[in-house]
Every structure is written in structure tokens, then in C-alpha cells.
Amino acid sequence: MNLAHMTTLTPEFVIGLRDLLGPAYVRTDEATRTAYGVDALKRGTPADVVVLPANTAEVAGVVKLCAQYRVPVVPRGAGTGYTGGAVPIRGGVVLSLERLNRLLEIDEANLVAVVEPNVVTGDLQEAVEKVGLFYPPDPASLKQSVIGGNVAENAGGPRAFKYGTTKQYVLGLEAVLPTGEIIETGGKVVKNVVGYDLTHLLVGSEGTLAIITKIILRLVPKPPVQATLRATFSSVEAAVEAVSAIVRNRVVPAALELIDGESLEAVAQNLGVRSLAPEGTVALLLLDVDGVPAAVTEEAARVEAACLAAGATEVLHARDESEREELWRVRRELSLSLKLVAPLKFNHDLVVPKGRIPELFALVRQVREDFRLRIPCFGHAGDGNIHVNIMVDPDDADEIARAHKAEHVLFSGVIALEGAISGEHGIGFSKMPFMPLALSPEEIALMKRVKAAFDPLGILNPGKMFPES
Ligand SMILES: Cc1cc2nc3c(=O)[nH]c(=O)nc-3n(C[C@H](O)[C@H](O)[C@H](O)COP(=O)(O)OP(=O)(O)OC[C@H]3O[C@@H](n4cnc5c(N)ncnc54)[C@H](O)[C@@H]3O)c2cc1C
Numbered sequence: 001m002n003l004a005h006m007t008t009l010t011p012e013f014v015i016g017l018r019d020l021l022g023p024a025y026v027r028t029d030e031a032t033r034t035a036y037g038v039d040a041l042k043r044g045t046p047a048d049v050v051v052l053p054a055n056t057a058e059v060a061g062v063v064k065l066c067a068q069y070r071v072p073v074v075p076r077g078a079g080t081g082y083t084g085g086a087v088p089i090r091g092g093v094v095l096s097l098e099r100l101n102r103l104l105e106i107d108e109a110n111l112v113a114v115v116e117p118n119v120v121t122g123d124l125q126e127a128v129e130k131v132g133l134f135y136p137p138d139p140a141s142l143k144q145s146v147i148g149g150n151v152a153e154n155a156g157g158p159r160a161f162k163y164g165t166t167k168q169y170v171l172g173l174e175a176v177l178p179t180g181e182i183i184e185t186g187g188k189v190v191k192n193v194v195g196y197d198l199t200h201l202l203v204g205s206e207g208t209l210a211i212i213t214k215i216i217l218r219l220v221p222k223p224p225v226q227a228t229l230r231a232t233f234s235s236v237e238a239a240v241e242a243v244s245a246i247v248r249n250r251v252v253p254a255a256l257e258l259i260d261g262e263s264l265e266a267v268a269q270n271l272g273v274r275s276l277a278p279e280g281t282v283a284l285l286l287l288d289v290d291g292v293p294a295a296v297t298e299e300a301a302r303v304e305a306a307c308l309a310a311g312a313t314e315v316l317h318a319r320d321e322s323e324r325e326e327l328w329r330v331r332r333e334l335s336l337s338l339k340l341v342a343p344l345k346f347n348h349d350l351v352v353p354k355g356r357i358p359e360l361f362a363l364v365r366q367v368r369e370d371f372r373l374r375i376p377c378f379g380h381a382g383d384g385n386i387h388v389n390i391m392v393d394p395d396d397a398d399e400i401a402r403a404h405k406a407e408h409v410l411f412s413g414v415i416a417l418e419g420a421i422s423g424e425h426g427i428g429f430s431k432m433p434f435m436p437l438a439l440s441p442e443e444i445a446l447m448k449r450v451k452a453a454f455d456p457l458g459i460l461n462p463g464k465m466f467p468e469s
Contacts, residue, residue: 008048008071009071010069012069013065014026014028017049017062020058020061021052021054021061025051026050026052027050028050034046036079036096039080039081039082039087040141041083041084041430044089048088051094051095051096056100056213059213060176060180062095063176063177063180063459066092066459067180070457071093072088072090072092072460073093073094073095073178073211074086074087074088074092074095074461075097075148075207075212076097077148077150077152078144080141081149081425081426081428082347082425083422083431085153085207085427085428089429090462095211097211099118100118100213101119101120102116103115103119103123103127106128111133111221112216113216114215114217115217116213116215117146117147117149117151117212117214117215118148120142120143120145121139121146121150124147125138125142128219128222129222134219134220134221134223135219136159136220137150137155137157137159137163137166137169138158139157140332140335142157151166151173151203151212152203152207153425153426154204154424154426156385157380158255158256158288158380160380160382160383162253162255167203169218170200170203170215170216170217170218171186171188171189171190171217171218172184172185172186172187173202173212174213174215175210175211176210176211177455178210178459178460179455179456183198183210185198185202186199188216206426206465207461208455208461209454209460223254223290223292225290225291225292226291226324227288228286228287228317228318229289229300229303229315229316229317230286230316230327231304231307232277232284232312233282233283234281234282235282235311236283236357236358236361239285240354240357240358240381241310242306242309242310242311243256243357243382244354244355245306246307249303249306251302253289253303255286255287255382256285256286256380257331257380258379258380258386259284259286259331260283260376260377261283262341262375262377263377263378264276264277264281264330266334266338266340266341270336270337271333278314280313285307285381286328289303300317304317334378338389338391344392344393345392346389346407347387348387348388348390348421349379349385349387350386350411350420351383351384351386351414351419351423354381354382357381361377361386363410364377364388367409367410371403372402373392373399373402374390374391375389375406376389380423385424411434411438415438421434421437427465429463429464432463432464432467433467435465435466444466447466448466
């Protein structure tokens with residue numbers, strides 16, 4: 001074992017880890033340290049040691065050792081986060097939960113699933129759907145990201161407008177505190193008002209308060225059918241007016257995605273087709289409605305009427321599953337397609353009250369012009385959460401500098417629009433400098449006191465969320 005790279009860790013500490021987990025689960029080779037030193041943000045520093053505990057007791061053992069030796073420890077799920085949350089920035093231990101990956105129980109009587117943190121979200125969905133149940137949160141990363149990471153980030157997705165985000169489904173947790181103690185919060189009951197709501201304090205805490213080792217999730221019955229529609233518009237304003245009209249028509253779609261013209265062009269280029277929508281399309285809505293068959297037919301008709309009344313240039317209905325897949329393909333291809341625009345993406349999940357989406361797009365237009373940047377946008381129109389992707393060439397220092405200036409203008413602008421700088425991806429270290437824009441000094445001070453109460457030694461995921469934490 002070569003420990004030459006470790007500037008802060010003692011050999012005794014590493015020997016302690018090996019005694020606890022077995023040598024195979026304490027990795028210090030460069031390839032592993034590098035692989036666990038990045039997430040989807042693609043910035044970070046290698047871990048000093050990567051550990052792979054098998055169960056809660058081992059997680060607690062590692063944390064106690066880290067507390068004893070004052071070594072930073074960073075929990076990691078699948079590493080798909082966009083803000084560097086799972087990446088060490090002060091060296092130390094990356095604690096991967098990948099061996100805690102069992103679906104422990106589907107309790108059909110109580111509409112509950114109990115899982116270890118590293119169950120892949122899509123796998124859980126498939127498993128519960130086989131017995132007629134439904135776990136709605138659907139981050140686009142659902143084939144890679146895991147429930148523990150989704151809980152730690154309070155992940156959302158296209159279905160959030162109708163079904164809510166991850167937090168609406170978390171009933172209880174088992175977690176290891178930064179002092180090594182194990183706590184259980186909540187439980188299988190849907191009503192529980194005993195004491196502070198620690199469960200929901202941990203949801204979205206980005207691995208800074210505790211390491212989640214078990215999750216009790218609420219399930220709902222699987223909607224029997226769904227229908228997919230695609231509507232195109234010659235302005236973002238018309239598309240947003242369609243969203244308002246749909247709600248006025250008393251329909252809450254299961255998914256309601258908005259894609260702008262620049263994003264559509266990227267997908268068309270990637271798929272090698274001339275165009276994916278009628279000429280002059282500036283905004284496209286993808287909509288799912290779900291429920292019992294009669295309601296779905298009626299709601300789909302109301303959605304179409306609302307889109308046409310708002311000025312849709314075309315409304316398509318998928319007639320079968322393969323057409324549904326085809327309509328959704330454009331959304332699924334977005335991430336890959338944007339790589340053709342530029343290799344590096346500063347992906348911001350800005351959120352505004354949905355009536356203010358046109359103002360957000362106007363802000364983006366202005367930023368595009370002022371800073372000469374490519375900024376394709378798409379996102380969840382139903383809940384006002386728009387992904388604003390600043391595309392840059394990593395070798396172009398001037399473009400990167402302009403992009404960083406543009407970020408500041410966008411974040412200030414979004415707050416002025418009564419929005420928030422992150423709807424899904426969290427803060428990690430990449431958005432940390434902007435916290436003072438988003439929260440008052442009093443709120444930040446209170447959050448830091450909460451952090452100190454959980455983590456008096458400051459060893460759990462330090463350097464995240466708050467400047468100088
Ligand atoms: C292509 C792509 C599409 C995406 N689409 C979406 C989307 O639609 N919606 C969305 O919300 N996000 C999306 N994301 C972002 C990302 O997938 C989510 O933030 C996801 O919830 C992260 O899960 P993960 O398992 O990869 O967590 P990681 O990246 O491993 O960790 C994320 C954070 O959670 C903490 N953490 C992880 N596991 C635990 C645990 N057991 N206990 C305590 N803390 C823990 C880490 O310390 C870190 O701070 C996308 C990412 C990609 C790459």
C-alpha cells in the first residue's frame with residue numbers, strides 16, 4: 001500500500017480502516033482515488049482513501065475513526081451530482097455506500113418500500129411497478145443515481161409538478177451522525193408529529209449532517225394508463241400561456257417539459273435530422289397525463305384545447321407506446337446532444353414561479369447577448385424549474401471568464417424574479433459562493449449552528465454548502 005500521496009492521514013488511521021473493513025474495501029490506488037474524486041460537475045480533487053463499508057455498523061465504525069483522527073469524510077452515492085457534493089475538497093476519506101444496495105422490503109399493505117441507500121432509483125421504480133405500485137420521483141439520472149443520493153439532494157424530475165419531489169416520499173431514515181451514533185427518524189407511519197422533523201432536515205442536506213444508511217419510502221398506486229402529447233409554439237410566452245391554460249382547465253399533467261429552440265437544434269444535429277419540429281418552433285412542450293382511462297382521454301383533450309387556445313402551431317398525440325417513446329426521445333437525448341454545442345456545460349437548475357418563466361427566458365436572452373455565450377434551456381415548466389446550460393469550450397479562458405460573470409447576473413436575476421438558484425441539484429461547492437445572494441446572514445448563521453449541532457468536529461463533508469464551513 002503506497003501512502004505517499006497522503007499529506008494529512010497517518011498510517012495508523014489507514015490500518016484502523018483496514019482492520020475495520022478488510023483490506024479489499026480500503027482503496028488507496030490512484031485510479032480509484034481519482035475515479036471517486038469527481039462527480040458530474042467534473043471538478044474536484046482525488047480522495048486520499050476510498051472506503052466501501054458493507055453495513056450501517058461499518059459506516060459508523062469508519063465515522064468514529066474519522067472523528068478520532070479528525071479526518072474529513074465525504075459520503076458518496078452514484079456520483080452523478082452536478083455540484084461537487086460527493087467530491088472531497090480537503091482530502092480525507094470518500095465513503096461510498098455502493099455495497100449498501102439492497103431493496104429490503106416492499107410493504108404492499110402499508111404502501112411503503114424500505115431500501116438501503118444505494119438502490120438505483122430506476123431499479124426501485126421497476127420493482128414496485130411489478131406489484132402495481134409507483135415511486136414517482138424521476139430525476140433524468142434515474143438509471144444511474146441512487147435513492148440515498150436522491151434523498152441527500154432532494155432530487156426532482158418531470159413528474160414533480162403533479163407528484164412532488166423526493167422529500168414528499170421519505171417517511172423515515174436510519175442515519176449515522178458525524179459522531180458515529182446511529183439514529184432512526186420517522187417510520188412507516190404517514191403521520192408523525194413527535195418532536196422536530198429530523199427526517200426532513202436530513203432530506204436535501206447534501207451529506208453534510210449525517211450519512212443515510214436506510215430509507216423508508218412512501219409509494220402510491222401505479223396510474224393504469226398514460227398519454228403523451230407534444231405541442232410546439234413560436235414563442236416561449238405562448239408555451240407558458242399554454243401551461244397556465246392547462247392549469248386553468250383543471251388538469252395537472254404528470255409531466256410537463258419545456259424545451260427551447262436552441263436545445264432542439266442540438267438534438268436534431270445529434271440525431272442527424274434537419275429539424276424535429278415545425279419551422280419557427282421556439283418552444284416545445286412535452287406532456288404526460290396519467291390516471292384511469294376515461295380521465296386520461298378527457299384530460300388529454302383538455303390539454304390539447306388549452307395548447308391550441310394559447311397559439312400552439314401543432315399538437316401531436318402519441319398513439320401507442322412506441323410513439324410515446326419517440327416523442328420523449330428528444331428530451332432523453334438532450335444531455336448528450338448538448339455536448340455537440342460545446343464540451344463543457346455549466347448546468348444551472350434555476351427555478352422561478354412558473355408565471356415568470358418568460359421573464360427568465362428574457363433574462364437568458366439578454367445574458368446570451370451581453371456575454372456572447374451559447375445557453376440552451378429546457379426544463380420542468382410545470383414547476384418553473386428551468387435548466388439553463390452555459391456551454392463553454394474548456395480551453396477558452398476568455399469564454400469561461402465570461403460564463404462566470406454571466407452566472408452572477410443570472411443568479412441575481414433569478415432571485416429578483418422571486419426564484420431560487422437551485423431547484424434540484426443543490427449547492428455542493430460549485431454554488432457555495434452564491435449562498436449569500438440567496439439567503440440572509442441570519443438564515444446562514446442559523447444553518448451553520450444546525451451543522452455544528454450535528455457535526456461539532458466539522459468532519460462530515462466539509463467545505464460544502466457554506467463558505468468557510
Ligand atoms: C445526466 C444527468 C441528469 C440529471 N438529472 C437530474 C434531474 O432530473 N433531477 C435532479 O434532481 N437531479 C438530476 N441530476 C443530478 C443528480 O443525478 C442528482 O443530484 C442525484 O440525486 C444524485 O444522486 P447520486 O446517487 O449520484 O449522489 P452523489 O452525486 O453520489 O451525491 C450527491 C450528494 O449526496 C450526498 N450523499 C450521497 N449519498 C448519501 C448518503 N447515503 N447519505 C448522505 N449523503 C449522501 C453526497 O455527499 C453529495 O453531497 C442529473 C445528473 C446527471 C448526470
